[in-house]
Amino acid sequence: MGNIGxxxxxxxxxxxxxxxxxxxxxNMMGDVAKGLKSFKKGMADEDDSKPQPPKQIPGDNQTIDAEVTRDRDQASN
Known part of the structure; x- marks a missing residue:
């Protein structure tokens, strides 16, 4: 009974x-086709939205040295 030919x-x-x-x-089949197409597009967009590692700018490997200094008025508090 379950075998449909x-x-x-x-x-x-x-x-x-x-x-x-x-x-x-x-019309219904056209709507189904549009739904499948938007589903595939959504799946492709999801793959593209994976976080990418930040791109390094050439010459951006410089470090900045900074020293924290306190005023004398703040140090006494």
């Missing part, structure tokens, strides 16, 4: 066309 699929397709009409059925 080619004749069963053809009968089912004819019934769907009769129930929904040719125009409405093609």
């Amino acid at each position: 080619l004749p069963g699929i053809l009968i089912l397709a004819i019934l769907v066309l009769l129930l929904f009409g040719r125009n409405r059925f093609s």
